[in-house]
Amino acid sequence: MFINPEVPLESLPGADNLDWLPLHPRFVRRLQLGALLRVLVIGAIATVAYFLMKGGDSAALGRFADSLLPFALAGFGLFAASILIWPMIAVPRRGYVVREKDILYKTGVLWRSVKAVPFNRVQHTKIDSGLLDRRFGLANLSVFPAGAGGHKIRGLGTDTAERLRVYVSERIEAEAIEPEDDQNSPLPDPQAEASAAHENGPPADAG
Amino acid sequence: MAKSPDFGRWRRTTPFAIVFFIRDTISQVNTWGQLLASFGLAALLVRARPLLARVLPVAIFLTVAVAVLRYWFFRFRLEEDRILIRKGVLRKTSIDLPLDRVQGINLDRSLTDRVLGLVTVRVDTAGSDGVEARIPSAQAAFADQLRAKVGVAKREGPAVPGGEGDAGDARGEAPATGPRDSAESSKEVIMKLPAGDMVRIGLELVADFLPATLIFFVYDPRSLLRYFGGQYGFTEPIGRDQVASDYATGLADLIFRAGVAAGTVTLIAVGGIYSAFRTYYGFTLFRERTAYRTRGGLFSLKEVVVESAKIQQVRLSQNLVARCFRRFRLSIHAASDDVDVLVVPLLRARMAEALRSELFGHEGGGLTLLPRNRALVRVSPQYIRARALKIGIAPAVALPALAFALEGPSVGWAELSAIWILACLLVSGLIALQSWRRLGYVHDDDGMAIRSGFVESKVDAFLFRKAQSVKVTRSPLQRRKGLATLEVGLAGEVLRVPYVDHGLACRLRDYILYKIETNHRWH
Structure with a gap:
């Protein structure tokens, strides 16, 4: 659609046909357990509320609680079933790819998105794992560029997350040490030198 | 001020900084506290004025x-390669700021500062950690020394902005430092706003308040x-029910109310x-x-500096009043989360385009900042359908459903619901x-x-090499129609191009990634 005589578009590495790496197989179980806990807590609160309404002085309130009961039960059942089943649908559709220059993460069932964060823009990385994550041997990897567009890849194996973090750190350092590797890249960027000359200063690297 | 003071040891700023700290203390009480304080004050005014005489002095x-305590515990020190700040009364904070990380040195000069020849120095860093490096009411020589040292730290020699920018009226006798003379020659005025333009800027404010006068x-x-008047105790209080809503009846009444509305608009304009x-x-x-x-x-002079290499995004916006004047507002966002972006409040289209091509250098020659430029391409009309459903469906369904739950089905309910849903969708x-x-893009x-907006229109322009991340999103409708939304994460904010061809979005994403990955210069 756009004309670019210097860079043949077909030669650009596309992000469409990639071998997406799946998340850890235990991640579905972990999400389901989390959902189950949430269902139990909400159910307990609702039960307490029901008996409070029934046991109160007001008879009208008790009747109201009784009339509400079938709707509440049906709604609660639907809710519980959906959040227990949802991880089985959503998790297989998530995935990540680590390339030499960037890291991609895809997510979404109805609204699907693919986001790419290049290593030479990453400011810092973070690994965190909650109580449930640790129980299942999982960890979450966050990659932060400047501004608001980072990744949070949930549900990696602990060792995978650590290996990824080390790799990302290595790539960030490599990119920071050789800021002039434009010549090594598969496609030449003739404008980089010209603009460097234009601003007559050393290029500010990310460090 | 005959001799330049030594900033190499721990110093306090001048005692006039107490004025700054008073203001800062008031504004640091967070939003909720301020709300509470203003409502409390209003309540005292209305209900218990005698109490006010006792509470107010204590608060002051x-x-x-x-x-005063904060002034006393605020100390700073300028070393060869870093600024150190120690502050805090109860919670001690110490800031260690390497000079080569300094993005810019902005100056604020309040009226007291200007009379006494002082400056409030705001050191701008690129970090997203929100370090507050502000030195209130310091001697002007400090700003000069700081700038000179930042210049050495960045090895740019005289290219660094010298201290002459603030040399102005108040302290012509301040000591001349090395880089100043050379920087003087490199300074070039791009534009000045005459007093007449202040009127235009002021009138632009009216556009935001115009709907309110309909009341x-x-x-x-x-x-x-x-x-x-009654609420605040100036006149005899009247009840809320006495403020009946009564639509204007008769020509004289209408003229009277139009006069009141015009008077309010005039007041807002004057303000x-x-x-x-x-x-x-x-x-x-x-x-x-x-x-x-x-x-x-x-009264208070404000200076904002942005290094051209740090510029991330340029935005040109125009509201309804500005459109009548055929003027625009330009804001330049740099690679820091400082709220003080560089703003040009009023400029003409030609100036905006000239500035844009200058800011982006030889790059981005095919871009434009003008909202009505023909180069801007519209997005797919499918956007209208999706957007209308997104904002219209909830009110369209909610009200009839609520009425159904309360009143049950009836012929009247069905008729009203149909009319309501039609009106919502319309x-x-x-x-x-x-x-x-309003939506449009050009690359x-x-x-x-990217152009966007609703009443106001704005155009955001950026260079691909400044981007931080790229995302392609597809909703179910977009997947059916072969469309996608492209989101480009910049250091400041995320910009979206909704409802473009999926193939185009993917090609653009790959191209932007290529541009990012072969170019390290983004700030």
Whole structure:
């Protein structure tokens, strides 16, 4: 659609046909357990509320609680079933790819998105794992560029997350040490030198 | 001020900084506290005025005492390669700021500062950690030394903005430092705003308040005035039910209310013009080798500096009033989360385009900042449908459902619901249509410009190599129609191009990634 005589578009590495790496197989179980806990807590609160309404002085309130009961039960059942089943649908559709220059993460069932964060823009990385994550041997990897567009890849194996973090750190350092590797890249960027000359200063690297 | 003071040891700023700390203490009480305080004050005014005489002095004394303590514990020190700041009364904070990380040195000069020849120095860092490096009411020589040292730290020699920018009226006798003379020659005025433009800037404020004056056509302005007067104890209080909504009846009444509305608009305009004078009086935009600098202000002078290499995003916006004047507002976002972006409050289309091509250098020649430029391509009309459904469906369904739950089904309910749903869809459709008309984008080999807005229109332009992340999103409708939304994460914010061809979005994503990954210069 756009004309670019210097860079043949077909030669650009596309992000469409990639071998997406799946998340850890235990991640579905972990999400389901989390959902189950949430269902139990909400159910307990609702039960307490029901008996409070029934046991109160007001008879009208008790009747109201009784009339509400079938709707509440049906709604609660639907809710519980959906959040227990949802991880089985959503998790297989998530995935990540680590390339030499960037890291991609895809997510979404109805609204699907693919986001790419290049290593030479990453400011810092973070690994965190909650109580449930640790129980299942999982960890979450966050990659932060400047501004608001980072990744949070949930549900990696602990060792995978650590290996990824080390790799990302290595790539960030490599990119920071050789800021002039434009010549090594598969496609030449003739404008980089010209603009460097234009601003007559050393290029500010990310460090 | 005959001899330049030594900033190499721990120093306090001048005692005039207490004024700054008083103001800062008041504004640091967070939003909720401020709300509470203002409502408390209003309540005291209304209900218990005698108590006010006791509470107010205590509050004032506390504020001043806190400010004096904060002044006493605020110390700073300028070393060869770093600034150190120690502050805090109860919670001690120490800031260690390497000079080569400094993005810019901005100056604020309040009225006291200007009379006494002092400056408030705001050191701008690129970090997202929100370090507050502000040195209130320091001697002007400090700013000069700081700038000189930052210049050495960045090995740019005289290219660094020298201290002459603030040399102005108040301290012509300040000691001349090395880089100043050479920087003087490199300074170049790009544009100045004459006093007449202050009026235009002030009037632009009216556009935001115009809808509010419609209230006078619904409520009688006299009883509204009496109601609010009564609330604050100026007149005999009247009940809220006495402020009946009565639509204007008769020509004389209509003329009266139109007069009140016009008077309110005039008041707002006068206030706007005053605040425009206060903020932008004598507004000047300079170029200093690699940096851009603005200066303006009536009582307190404010300076903002942005290094051209740090510029991430340029935005040109225009509201309804500005459109009548055929003027625009330009804001330049740099690679820091400092709220003080560089703003040019009023400029013409030609100036905007000239600035854009200058800021982006030889890159981005095919871009534009002007909202009505023909180069901007519209997005797919499918956007209208999706947008109208998104904003219209909830109110369209919610109200009939609520009525059904309360009243049960009836013929009247069905009729009213049908009318309501039609009206909702019509209104949301019109809103979506207008949003779609505002949407547009254009890109060339180096960058992209995105137009958006609803009443106001704005164009955001950026260079691909400044991007931080790229995302392609597809909703179910977009997947059916072969469309996608492209989101480009910049250091400041995320910009979206909704409802473009999926293939185009993917190609653009791959191209932007290629541009990012072969170029390290983004700040």
